Amino acid sequence: MKEIHVSKIIDTIARLCIEACYNVGDDVKALLEKARQHEASPHGKNILDQLLENLRIAHELKLPICQDTGMAVVFLEIGQDVHIVGGDLYEAVHEGVRRGYTEGYLRKSVLSPITRINTGDNTPAVIHTEMVPGDKVKITVAPKGFGSENMSQLKMLKPSDGLEGIKEFILQTVIDAGGNPCPPIIVGVGIGGTMEKAAYMAKKALLRPAGQHNPDPLVAQLEEEMLQAINNTGIGPQGLGGTVTALAVHIETYPTHIAGLPVAVNIQCHAARHSEALL
């Protein structure tokens, strides 16, 4: 059985935290450039220019692209033929986050929800683990800023609400968010399953390369339709008016119960950060 030592997990997580916060992927950058070409509002154009300039400066000065370097959300896809050795896997993830946020000069934004006292090292991470076939471990670090996280919503719709209800809820969530989550945004949606399954799918949808459609043509069509509807709201860059409110809509679905229709909408700002490694 293949063995992976926790020290390798620690080093990888630390590196991914820094990488994710300093760079936005080429997928997002390409969508921002496309948005700059299509935006009709002069203010909107100016804002998109500043965002592109920001990416250049962040790269040049080795600065995080946004000061909200987030709460670290870590996805582990663990091959069922892998044996993790040398210590506690989850403790290794937290240690990787601790090191990455300290060595990368990232902001420590994590605190007790009751006392509001900062933990001082951005731990704990939020960890999602999935078992998969094979002998590899895939690690994805997705630092999540809360300007956008705060604007996310979940609703247990009724079966009678149907597809129209789903569309209405997604659109209303974006309208309620307005300029708060730093548009242009990426919208992650989970439809079906149970309450937590819908939320998990919405989050996981954000890991897809920005703008890549769901392989199911019906869902892909819904993504395209929602993107149009969102960009017709006029919210625009930073909520100050314009034709580009979202860069992409990513929808995941799962079968649900005869009595229910859970829908979760996870809003992601343009700093759509995630880095991954395969061990």
Place this chain on the structure above:
Amino acid sequence: METKKIFHAPVIHEELNSLKAGDTIYLRGSIITARDAAHKRIYQLLQEGKPLPIELKDQVIYYAGPCPARPGLIIGSCGPTTSSRMDVYTPLLLEHGLKAMIGKGPRSAQVIESMIKHGAVYLAAVGGAGALIASCIKKVEAVAFEDLGPEAIYRMEVEDMPLLVAIDARGNNLYEIGPRQFARI
């Protein structure tokens, strides 16, 4: 080409009154940062009639909590945070002389009403442009609540920080005017 409109901090009243929603301005001077936890403390001190560790009169508050500085730089990324979380505290600060706020996202009706009453403006920085804004910050000094870490109050000297007048002192609100202009529904 349009000339660069400079706005100074602490505010000069004639400059402030000339600002119109939609104006692009470049901020120069001395501002202070305060976000959630610092606002809560300032609000409590004001309510209890106790002295503040900072002056509010004619000041510009920037809703921001920077990243730590890497060696060789004076500050890390330092973009704006969501202003609406400060809405509950803002009218009391305006009553005590605060004249301009820098943040991102819309403000509540109560805040706008209080801004009109006290002649204050709300300036939008581009959320997510933390590295670009950091390059406009020339000096930084922690001045209060240092135990709050990234939420401490810092005094910053800024040079030509690019901002958009989002809500002017007469209550004209670009968060309403702008989207209405581009809505296609």
